[in-house]
Amino acid sequence: MEEKIRDSSMYYHIVLERIPPQPLPVFEDEDMQKRVWGRRWGVYNDVGTIKAILMHRPGDELKRMTADKYDPSIDALIDDDEQWYFRSDRGPEIEAMQAEHDALVKILRDNGAEVVFVEGGPLDPNMMFTRDTGMVVNGGIIISRMGPVGKAFGTGRRGEEAYVTKKAAELGMPILHTIHGEGLMEGGSFCLLTERAAAIGLSKRGNKCAAEQVRNVLQVQGIELIEVPLVGYSMHIDGAIVMIDHDKAVINIERLPYWFVDKLNELGIEPIQADYRDAKVAVNCLALKPGKIVMNDAAGWTADKLAARGIEIVPTPYKECLKHGGGIHCSTLPLVRDKD
Secondary structure (H helix, E strand, C coil), X not given: CCCCHHHCCCHHXXXXXXXXXXXXXXXXXXXHHHHHHCCCCECCCCCXXXXXXXXXXXXXXXXHCCHHHEEXXXXXEEECCCCEEECCCCCCCHHHHHHHHXXXXXXXXXXXXXXXXXXXXXXXXXXXXXXXXXXXXXXXXXXXXXXXXXXXXXXXXXXXXXXXXXXXXXXXXXXXXXXCCCCCECHHHEEECCCCEEEEEEECCECHHHHHHHHHHHHHCCCEEEEEEXXXXXXXXXXXXXXXXXXXXXXXXXXXXXXXXXXXXXXXXXXXXXXXXXXXXXXXXXXXECCEEEEECCCHHHHHHHHCCCCEEEEECCHHXXXXXXXXXXXXXXXXXXXX
């Protein structure tokens, strides 16, 4: 019996000629993203106009932070088993935190951002700091692997990754990578400096294993990754630098190595030093669009300094939320930014 072409070894050769695989356009191509994933996802840089952003409203999970956990040696509430802390001698004023958070949400919405909320578990009092759960780049998100691991399931920060992974899947957002193995990295230690250069902070909460995984993702997009060893017990790079315009960054000079400041200048980025009187709260701000930022209203000295450099400041109170250990940048994870 004569062999038919469809049964021959030539069949798939013919099929591949008629229906050829196409590596181009690239995964991150805007039109292809819309076709496959429903919309363009990710960010080109850290200052483009925010179109969608991930947040978590502080809630009942904070009720476990009670005054009996006060440790006078660090003047804060702390739980070694559950691995959380709150910088006060009393529990959080949840309604005050919610009011501050709601005010931040309103600013984002007033500036055209779609605010997406992610839920956490009853043992996740740090879930409001969504920044740490992922690193968003062009085309999608890299899921973090959190450092603190409590003694019981759902405690510490390990596990928040799952909530964000599920939310990304629900939204239809591509997950480009998940930090795995012994890798530790939190999104607060990732900064897109330009469209072709990024910085990643190495500390107790971010190691070389994870940095190499992030580098592998960025290499595909032609982005250089600069490893920055953070000083002392600094946790995240967003306490040391945040981009506020394409060519400007606000920095805390005490938390960065000298050579990195030189590198910023080489990249055409002006490093504007936060005023020493409010540097700890000033740097943790957020660019709403190029040259316009939302900033803790307690950072008045730095706000004046940035305004003199042409930056538009939207101040907002964040005093009670700040006691929880994170600021405005920590509380926000942009999922989509324009290229502007």
